[in-house]
Amino acid sequence: MTFHSQWRKLWKYPGPYITTLIAFLIFLPHLIWLYQDDFTTLAYAQSGQEFATSFLSRFIHPLTFLLCEATYLILSVLILLPILGWCWRRKQHKNSAEKDAEFYLFFCIGVPLGLHILISGVANTALLADYGAAFWPFFAVYLLLKFQANDHPASYSRSFRNLLCAEWLLICVFFVQTIVSPYLTGTPRRFHFPMQQLGVECDRIWSSRFAIPCPWISGDWWLAGNAAYSMKDRPSVHFYYDGISDPQAKPTGTWSQDADVNKQGGLILWLSTDGNAQVEADRPPVPEYVARRFPRAEVLPETLTLRYQTGANVPPVKVGVAMIPPEK
Numbered sequence: 001m002t003f004h005s006q007w008r009k010l011w012k013y014p015g016p017y018i019t020t021l022i023a024f025l026i027f028l029p030h031l032i033w034l035y036q037d038d039f040t041t042l043a044y045a046q047s048g049q050e051f052a053t054s055f056l057s058r059f060i061h062p063l064t065f066l067l068c069e070a071t072y073l074i075l076s077v078l079i080l081l082p083i084l085g086w087c088w089r090r091k092q093h094k095n096s097a098e099k100d101a102e103f104y105l106f107f108c109i110g111v112p113l114g115l116h117i118l119i120s121g122v123a124n125t126a127l128l129a130d131y132g133a134a135f136w137p138f139f140a141v142y143l144l145l146k147f148q149a150n151d152h153p154a155s156y157s158r159s160f161r162n163l164l165c166a167e168w169l170l171i172c173v174f175f176v177q178t179i180v181s182p183y184l185t186g187t188p189r190r191f192h193f194p195m196q197q198l199g200v201e202c203d204r205i206w207s208s209r210f211a212i213p214c215p216w217i218s219g220d221w222w223l224a225g226n227a228a229y230s231m232k233d234r235p236s237v238h239f240y241y242d243g244i245s246d247p248q249a250k251p252t253g254t255w256s257q258d259a260d261v262n263k264q265g266g267l268i269l270w271l272s273t274d275g276n277a278q279v280e281a282d283r284p285p286v287p288e289y290v291a292r293r294f295p296r297a298e299v300l301p302e303t304l305t306l307r308y309q310t311g312a313n314v315p316p317v318k319v320g321v322a323m324i325p326p327e328k
Contacts, residue, residue: 265325
């Protein structure tokens with residue numbers, strides 16, 4: 001509406017303002033939550049800056065994100081080749097509705113994508129490729145509106161077959177990742193992690209000593225997050241980046257400090273292996289940060305040995321546990 005001369009006239013009427021007000025009311029609970037939690041999203045982006053390796057990464061992160069998104073772009077083009085052909089020609093729109101639709105789709109793709117790239121560079125933060133996946137379905141429709149198409153029914157049939165082939169290709173890739181990969185590489189993927197078993201074991205350990213729900217879980221962020229999600233009462237996660245061993249390291253989340261965990265109690269988890277190699281010792285070495293950051297922590301003698309969720313012959317994951325009793 002801002003960049004289109006005809007649509008700018010609509011700002012003279014109450015419709016856009018009413019729509020904006022309704023959207024604001026819909027998002028208001030989320031804005032209140034952000035305010036109450038000290039704007040966690042901004043704090044998370046700021047914490048990413050602290051762990052950035054160099055100034056050059058401000059350019060590497062956006063370029064990496066763009067290269068990942070190019071996969072979706074190329075796939076859209078390959079599916080539509082029978083319709084668009086090899087030599088693309090700009091379409092002459094028959095009416096203003098088609099032109100307006102093309103203009104609208106351009107902003108649906110370009111503006112969010114540009115904002116993602118800008119945020120990645122300014123915050124010096126790597127973005128997951130999944131963040132841009134929602135843009136590219138619009139891109140295929142945009143191509144059909146932008147360029148002349150072969151309207152012969154056979155071209156649409158071939159594009160439909162290309163779409164089915166692409167879907168089957170993605171299914172095969174997913175199958176290889178989830179089922180075959182551990183057999184080929186001897187290394188489990190993250191989605192093979194025994195999350196449910198870890199949560200059950202943490203519930204068992206805590207309930208054997210205390211009748212109240214576990215307030216906090218900390219330590220290795222991957223273990224803490226998986227355990228908290230699977231535990232019966234879902235304790236809050238007090239987690240760090242990999243710098244947890246650094247005396248100056250601060251929690252990534254804005255909702256907790258070491259003092260909260262030390263006062264209210266909880267579990268501390270750490271990985272005693274890298275997931276790829278056997279460990280000879282029955283009891284894992286205790287990270288030095290456990291005693292330094294959590295002086296009341298009681299290191300448990302048992303090591304949790306959990307098998308990955310795959311039939312492949314991969315070493316189990318071994319987890320060390322410490323318990324912090326709640327203050328009376």
